[in-house]
Amino acid sequence: MKKGEILRLKVEDLAHGGMGIAKIEGEVVFVKGGLPGDLMDAQVIKAKSSYSEARVFKLLQPSPHRIAPSCPHFGVCGGCKLQDLDYEAQLSCKRRQVRAHLERIGGFSNPPVRKIIGSEKTYFYRNKMEFTFSTLEGKPILGLHKAGSFSQVFDLERCLLQSKLSNEILTEVREFVRRKGLSVYDLKEHKGLLRFLTIREGKLTGEVMVSIVTSRREFLQMSELAQELVEKFPHIASVFQIINPKKASIALGEARLVWGRPSITERINGYSFSISPNSFFQTNPYQAEKLYLLVRDLSRLKGTETVFDLYAGTGSIGIFLAESTRQVIGIESREEAVIDARRNAELNGTKNCRFVQGNVRDIFPQMEERPDLVVMDPPRAGMHPKAIRSLLTVSPSRIIYVSCNPSTLARDLAIICEDGYELREVYPLDMFPHTPHIESIALIERA
Helix, strand or coil: CCCCCEEEEECCEECCCCCEEEEECCEEEEEECCCCCCEEEEEEEEECCCEEEEEEEEEEECCCCECCCCCCCCCCECCCCCCCECHHHHHHHHHHHHHHHHHHCCCCCCCCECCCECCCCCCCCCCEEEEEEEEECCEEEEEEEECCCCCCEEECCCCCCCCHHHHHHHHHHHHHHHHHCCCECECCCCECCEEEEEEEECCCCCCEEEEEEECCCCCCCHHHHHHHHHHHCCCEEEEEEEECCCCCCCCCCEEEEEEECCCEEEEECCEEEEECCCCCCCCCHHHHHHHHHHHHHHHCCCCCCEEEEECCCCCHHHHHHHCCCCEEEEEECCHHHHHHHHHHHHHCCCCCEEEEECCHHHHHHHCCCCCCEEEECCCCCCCCHHHHHHHHHHCCCEEEEEECCHHHHHHHHHHHHCCCEEEEEEEEECCCCCCCCCEEEEEEEEC
């Protein structure tokens, strides 16, 4: 195939990441914007020896699963790529992707992938959104990144993943910035003040935290902005300035409380969790509750076990399991997360749950206890091979692996199952409707 060539294609499925999959003369073609069931003419935009990439040139017969997207920014925004695919079809595609990764990468024959756990809420489910400041024709704008772009930002009208209140806060901040003529950070020049706006919301408590990320500490209008926001939006419980002078384009840094409380609270299944500006917390609390309950069910705890909670974050999974077991030991590398986890255990009156700061690769030789069950929720990159080897030295009876990346899940499960373990069950869970992301919960038991 050659770049620019027009191909007639029938899209068969979705790849992980959201591109359509078609085949022509045995060669795989990934189609941007293609959905399962589409018949189209597609133009080749990248030709490789083993595959090609194409984009829709002319849609001849749309998929029966195509629907009209609800968001006014669909196609421009890089977020909800699957809004034009009906939700049941999204779920089917995601389950097939988990299965395909386990077969192709993990080498599992007929992997035990159960029915995917869908979400009742497919919009307005996020409790955290980060927005980027930029400029357009010399005027400050505030929005999200354009699809496929690291530096281009579009001015957001509204986002359907966050609440109406959060959208109103975003509009108020943007109007304040324009009214005051504040400078916006330029990523290339490394100049300007305003970088990001982060809005966090306790979905079940109604508490809101607003954080303005700046490139330097000096921000004379910060207190004025905070006062205007809290007067207009009574649900705001915290306003922070986050100082990030580094070139890294992240909405984290030194947190300075400008107004209100140092944290907000979220509740999941009767448990309360304190959320500080730099802490990680599941961004879809409705699906997080299903995930935690499933982990507890798969644990089959009798009240006598020692549980290790690896990559414990702010301790939510460990705290969920604590009342059903003898003790939970959470292991987390980030000091700030460990502080949050200890605070959350105290907040819930959990006495048999302690959190240790350390790297999973190194911590096991230092531990006197040996786990009956290990629960782990590593980052997208999965587990380091040294961490897996370290885990296998303590030989737990059962392992529950929570993953947000089916490819690294399959890779790690293959290594674990080479060492005398068997893959018993895998449950895909849709944590982020309309996006290509997939959460999975896998149960592994010693053979």
